[in-house]
Amino acid sequence: xxxxxxxxxxxxxxxxxxxxxxxxxxxxxxxxxxxxxxxxxxxxxxxxxxxxxxxxxxxxxxxxxxxxxxxxxxxxxxxxxxxxxxxxxxxxxxxx
Amino acid sequence: xxxxxxxxxxxxxxxxxxxxxxxxxxxxxxxxxxxxxxxxxxxxxxxxxxxxxxxxxxxxxxxxxxxxxxxxxxxxxxxxxxxxxxxxxxxxxxxxxxxxxxxxxxxxxxxxxxxxxxxxxxxxxxxxxxxxxxxxxxxxxxxxxxxxxxxxxxxxxxxxxxxxxxxxxxxxxxxxxxxxxxxxxxxxxxxxxxxxxxxxxxxxxxxxxxxxxxxxxxxxxxxxxxxxxxxxxxxxxxxxxxxxxxxxxxxxxxxxxxxxxxxxxxx
Numbered sequence: 001x002x003x004x005x006x007x008x009x010x011x012x013x014x015x016x017x018x019x020x021x022x023x024x025x026x027x028x029x030x031x032x033x034x035x036x037x038x039x040x041x042x043x044x045x046x047x048x049x050x051x052x053x054x055x056x057x058x059x060x061x062x063x064x065x066x067x068x069x070x071x072x073x074x075x076x077x078x079x080x081x082x083x084x085x086x087x088x089x090x091x092x093x094x095x096x
Numbered sequence: 097x098x099x100x101x102x103x104x105x106x107x108x109x110x111x112x113x114x115x116x117x118x119x120x121x122x123x124x125x126x127x128x129x130x131x132x133x134x135x136x137x138x139x140x141x142x143x144x145x146x147x148x149x150x151x152x153x154x155x156x157x158x159x160x161x162x163x164x165x166x167x168x169x170x171x172x173x174x175x176x177x178x179x180x181x182x183x184x185x186x187x188x189x190x191x192x193x194x195x196x197x198x199x200x201x202x203x204x205x206x207x208x209x210x211x212x213x214x215x216x217x218x219x220x221x222x223x224x225x226x227x228x229x230x231x232x233x234x235x236x237x238x239x240x241x242x243x244x245x246x247x248x249x250x251x252x253x254x255x256x257x258x259x260x261x262x263x264x265x266x267x268x269x270x271x272x273x274x275x276x277x278x279x280x281x282x283x284x285x286x287x288x289x290x291x292x293x294x295x296x297x298x299x300x301x302x303x304x305x306x307x308x309x310x311x312x313x314x315x316x317x318x319x320x321x322x323x324x325x326x327x328x329x330x331x332x333x334x335x336x337x338x339x340x341x342x343x344x345x346x347x348x349x350x351x352x353x354x355x356x357x358x359x360x361x362x363x
Binding site for chain 2: 028029030031034035038039041042043046
């Protein structure tokens with residue numbers, strides 16, 4: 001177990017079937033990318049959850065700062081006109 | 097599958113003598129994957145890290161799955177009233193036909209990895225060939241297990257490289273495991289009389305002929321792992337004909353305890 005803290009953390013993304021996007025499913029420790037993929041296979045795809053795996057070292061993910069959430073996201077709150085709901089869809093168009 | 101025919105009972109196309117050979121061989125394969133699967137399952141909850149704990153449990157389950165298919169086939173070949181459970185839980189150690197390698201104790205992680213690596217290379221090559229067997233059941237079981245064994249070999253090869261070319265400590269442990277385990281690798285390719293006869297009949301691969309490929313893979317992985325292939329080691333044998341180390345008795349005691357103490361128990 002002492003070694004494990006030396007192993008970097010990896011984020012795991014699984015594509016559940018062809019045509020869908022890879023989705024974040026969790027994280028794990030591994031010494032390198034090859035081991036991370038093998039570990040992800042053993043931990044996250046034992047019940048047929050996936051057809052493809054991506055791993056990326058957690059340190060390479062840059063996140064937005066929660067403290068700036070207000071400045072980042074609140075301005076979108078009152079801009080409902082950005083949703084494409086302000087025009088009439090012609091009746092002939094069935095599936096929109 | 098042709099749905100318009102009721103399937104004939106297994107092995108009816110064989111003469112009794114051939115069927116007995118096939119039964120003997122199927123039990124040998126089944127015992128081998130059962131014992132190794134059981135050994136790996138002993139790691140459950142004790143793995144060095146969570147991910148490897150799961151990896152070993154997954155491999156154990158793959159092997160037990162293969163075991164079940166083989167015992168089911170064996171029970172049909174035998175044509176008596178014995179079931180897969182009887183074959184796994186109610187036979188004596190001297191009737192087990194697994195090679196000595198797979199009954200060796202887990203030791204430390206390096207020990208388990210090396211045992212697995214030596215076995216996986218053989219298992220991979222055997223199943224690769226066995227898929228082409230004219231015996232359809234063995235061919236089907238081999239085809240299913242071959243995919244699993246391919247991953248096992250990838251996994252254990254990676255770990256041999258990591259441990260061999262890792263730290264001083266990991267290399268020392270792997271070398272210590274080599275001292276214990278290499279001597280059991282030869283038996284995998286040593287054919288019993290049963291195997292010789294079935295191989296001559298073209299029903300199973302000639303396992304002796306798999307040795308050069310196995311040696312090539314081992315040499316390649318060891319080179320990457322900065323390990324030397326041991327030379328001139330006296331090879332142990334006997335497991336395949338029922339002469340086991342004392343370890344098998346302990347395994348069976350634990351494995352068979354419940355069915356011995358409470359015959360027929362189900363849950």
